Amino acid sequence: MPELPEVETTRRGIEPHTRGKKVKALLVRNPSLRWPIPPELAELITGKTLRSVTRRGKYLLFEFTLGHVLVHLGMSGSLRVISTQEPPGLHDHVDLQFSDGIGLRYTDPRRFGCWLWAEGDVLAHKLLAALGPEPLSDDFTADYLYQRSRGKKQNLKTFIMDSHVVVGVGNIYANEALFMAKLRPRRAAGSLTLAKARVLVEHIKAVLAKAIEQGGTTLKDFVGGDGKPGYFQQKLLVYGRGGLPCRVCHTPLKEVRVSNRATVYCANCQC
Known part of the structure; x- marks a missing residue:
């Protein structure tokens, strides 16, 4: 979507x-x-x-x-x-x-x-009032994410995809940001340290900004407002690459279901 x-x-x-x-x-x-x-x-x-x-x-x-x-x-x-x-x-x-x-x-x-x-x-409006901060705004900081994660037992991937925590970190970009931050998607959100939160916020911002710059991610149904497809898909590091070699260490990437969403990670690079 x-x-x-x-x-x-x-x-x-x-x-x-x-x-x-x-x-x-x-x-x-x-x-x-x-x-x-x-x-x-x-x-x-x-x-x-x-x-x-x-x-x-x-x-x-x-x-x-x-x-x-x-x-x-x-x-x-x-x-x-x-x-x-x-x-x-x-x-x-x-x-x-x-x-x-x-x-x-x-x-x-x-x-x-x-x-x-x-x-x-x-x-x-009821559809907007409870939304979390925009991920590319100054309101989305490491301190904010760290404080929101305290005591959370849910997995980290589901946590950052929650629009009440931060908006717009969809499945593709959650996979990518977690890989870049070297964090496993199934680790508990509450285990996030402030230092790790800083790294994760940095990479969420980076992957979203890059995707916008590239025009979005080309999927089956998506075209931009000008009718042209996005071009970010060719830059994906893990999403859609389950079983293929990690681009960093060449270990085969694992693909699992997390909250019923396709999730790809490197067991060697991410912990």
Whole structure:
């Protein structure tokens, strides 16, 4: 599914084409997403100007004068810039059309994403209020992660993937960051020392920043806002490489299930 780097790549791809433009129409072909698209959404934003496109966690926030549209890409969704003359495909459920003939097309084969309306303080919305800090922000520090890990018996990988602890560290990037930090995914989160927390935070930030720079990770369903795939997959050190030699020590990488997620690590490099 699209993770934080893919969502940020999408945001950067679509904002220059949409910011400051007036909405001509919102065409909803199928409102049955994870939550039904509000029937009044088209009326609320038609004729209004899109002021900005920001992101909180894996949610895109389309800012209008009276509120925000919250968009989540779900398991298989994508947003891309199109000409409004481009005919829709089978899974093209929503078009946000602008007065200059440019549009945003939301495609979602599994229909597990969302388009919701929020008035007032959008960060107080129930889907956003309890989220942890952004991983690339100054709020995500070694001291913070160390304090949050005290007394935690859950495994370290699941801990850093918890969006209430820190947002956007999805399965791919958790595998990569733990390998870079030389930490086994199954070790207890509470065993993290402050020194190890410092190393882990450093590598979480590094792997996410690099993935954003590369345009996200190419998976089966993901394309960026410009319709192009991401290119980070060719840089992956462990994810998807179970049984292959470790790029550092050449020991065959182990692949296990951790919280029912594919998890790859090096038994020699990680402890």
